[in-house]
Amino acid sequence: MASASSRPWWKDAVCYQIYPASFKDSNGDGLGDIPGILSKIDYLKDLGVDVVWVSPMFDSPQVDMGYDISDYEKVYPPYGSVKDMEDLIAACHERGMKLILDLVVNHTSDQHAWFRESRSSKDNPKRDWYIWKPPRYAADGTRLPPTNWRSYFSGPAWEYDEDTGEYYLHLFAKEQPDLNWENEETREAIYNSAMRFWLDKGVDGFRVDVVNMYSKGVEFKDAPIVDSRFYEQPAWLYYANGPRMHEFLREMNQKVLNNYDTVTVGELPHTPDPKKVLEYVGASDKQLSMVFQFDIVDIGQGRDHKYHFEEWKLPLLKGIVAKWQQFIEGTDGWTTVFCENHDQGRSVSRYASDGPADRAHSAKLLSLMLCALTGTLFIYQGQEIGMVNVPRSWPIDEYRDIESVNFYKAMAAQTNNDPAELEYVMRSLQILGRDNARLPMQWSGDAHAGFTDCEKGPWMRVHDLYPEINVERQAREGETSVLGFWKRMIRFRKQHADVLVHGAFEGFGMEDERTFVFEKRAREKRAAVVLNFTGEEQVVELPAYEGLVFKIGSYDDAAEAEERVNGRVRRLRPWEGRLYLAGC
Missing domain, CATH: 3.20.20.80 (Glycosidases)
Incomplete structure (x- = not known):
């Protein structure tokens, strides 16, 4: 190290x-x-x-x-x-x-000056700054894109340009044409x-x-x-x-x-x-x-x-x-x-x-x-x-992300607005959707979470x-x-950077579906971390190291509540985590 x-x-x-x-x-x-x-x-x-x-x-x-x-x-x-x-x-x-x-x-954006030039004509000096390909044609003469690639935001990864008769590649939205890195x-x-x-x-x-x-x-x-x-x-x-x-x-x-x-x-x-x-x-x-x-x-x-x-x-x-x-x-x-x-x-x-x-x-x-x-x-x-x-009660109208909205529309069209399918999509968006991270930061309990003084409110709804x-x-x-715990943990991480930031990792009981136990080691120093990923009490066994001492826990009274069931076995409350050190 x-x-x-x-x-x-x-x-x-x-x-x-x-x-x-x-x-x-x-x-x-x-x-x-x-x-x-x-x-x-x-x-x-x-x-x-x-x-x-x-x-x-x-x-x-x-x-x-x-x-x-x-x-x-x-x-x-x-x-x-x-x-x-x-x-x-x-x-x-x-x-x-x-x-x-x-x-x-x-x-880039399709509004970037580079792309505006690129799409202006096939012989423009910047034509090759983006990825252009001619169309394919089906047996019946139907025009097809150069490949069947799907973009990340639903639909084809190719957009047809009527003026020049070619498609440009966009792995994301059609307004985001891909640059041609082959061009020096x-x-x-x-x-x-x-x-x-x-x-x-x-x-x-x-x-x-x-x-x-x-x-x-x-x-x-x-x-x-x-x-x-x-x-x-x-x-x-x-x-x-x-x-x-x-x-x-x-x-x-x-x-x-x-x-x-x-x-x-x-x-x-x-x-x-x-x-x-x-x-x-x-x-x-x-x-x-x-x-x-x-x-x-x-x-x-x-x-x-x-x-x-x-x-x-x-x-x-x-x-x-x-x-x-x-x-x-x-x-x-x-x-x-x-x-x-x-x-x-x-x-x-x-x-x-x-x-x-x-x-x-x-x-x-x-x-x-x-x-x-x-x-x-x-x-x-x-x-x-x-x-x-976001709360499960929010309808699709509250979502702003292009990926989420486009996927919902695509599935609605594909399933003829099947209620069961769209309910499944909304549940998936409520768990995985990008908008979950994009809600305004919650600074205070004042109007609009202290994010803005705008009378109309923020660009996106604040969390309930x-x-x-x-x-x-x-x-x-x-x-x-x-917030206070994050500050403590960041300070603690920096104080013990040798083992926490730079130490080697080993997990224990990796098939256990309720708890996560792992160690970090750096030379003679050891850290043991025990985590309860359930809403019920669980028992865990600490790694077999001499001198492990409880240092920090996610419950406020963790030090006082340190309970030895027997030997190295500890009892963890719902969603509780504890960290022990040895060799300090």
Whole structure:
């Protein structure tokens, strides 16, 4: 294990993701903005945050909440200005924090000047900056897209352009055409506009959107049919982890990132093999600092359609944690710790219980688990106060996310508005939908959760439970609140970084469907973590180490309630977690 002085700064960091539209509105227009983030910068510092990650704030038509970028060098006007971003970068640096941005360079908006030129004619110099293909034709003369690929937001991944008679590829919305990374001139433009422009302003790195989709290959084959009800089929095996992917990332480092002290964390879907992941994160082959591997947040998603929720058991989650904790052992790779982001349902609702009596205990349980795991820790806004999923009573009209709304419409059309099918879809969206994470941040019990002063209210409905779950109330409650516990756990994690951030992981009783027991070890030091993932009392057995001492627990009276059933056996209350140390 490397000494603390020789380790890259980002390995020990606690990162906090901000979704600009939903964090804090400063000017009363109902939409979050950069000055709103700036107004809460001391809140983040007090929480223990080292790195602030701001999700896309670039100029955009907002078809996909800013992931459709029309100008990398401008800020979406309702969010603020480039000067506001410069002020935010400076404020973070003044407090000893870093700031990273989203790097969204698999695609742009169809309103970007590059694409406007590309689609203007077949002989435009920028035509090859995007991926254009001629149509195919069926035996009866029907025009067909170049492949049967399905986009992530439902429907075909190809859009026909009447003016030039060709299709362009869009893995996401039709307003998000994919850039052609095979073109060197395109790559250079990306490096200048999306990267150097912001790095020169002091940005400390990037979370890299869909980082393994730039290289699609050149064959463009039809995808296997997995759902015969639709012409379009999932095709990630043909566009994820393509033949030049590692070459492109090495070039990105050589030409840009190596000239700055940066961190990169890549979004790496469709890559379940640890050996393949290590090819991206090995320190000796500079590509990415680390990646988000999505197994844990994919739990419950349908095999053919994301929003067809499937029930699951605790051993699945435990196995995923173990897999991505252990895959870097003996290597020069690094990993991440997270279970929430802007694309996922809330962790309390997904992995524990958001019932009134359970949700605070559940949030603390998950905090204890995450803060004890090896890797760079990422927290999503509102996770630190235990925000939960939207109520089941909300109709589809309350949802704003393009992916969720389009999927609902597609299933309604496919099933002729079958009530049972649409009820199933709504239940799946209530668990897995991206809107769960995009509700306005709950700052107080005041109107609109203290998020905005706008008389009309925020851009998206505030959660019904905001009077009970909010920052102001939990700050008053102090260390007994979810917020207070997160602060304690972050401090504790940093105090024992050798074993918690950098230690080796081993799980025990991995087939147990009720409890999760694991150890962390670093030289002579040991940490034992015991977690009860049920609403009933359970007993667990501590690992057989001499001198294990209870240090921190998710119940307020955990120290006083430490109960030895016999020997190493302990009794855990519903949704309780405890951490023990030895060799300190």
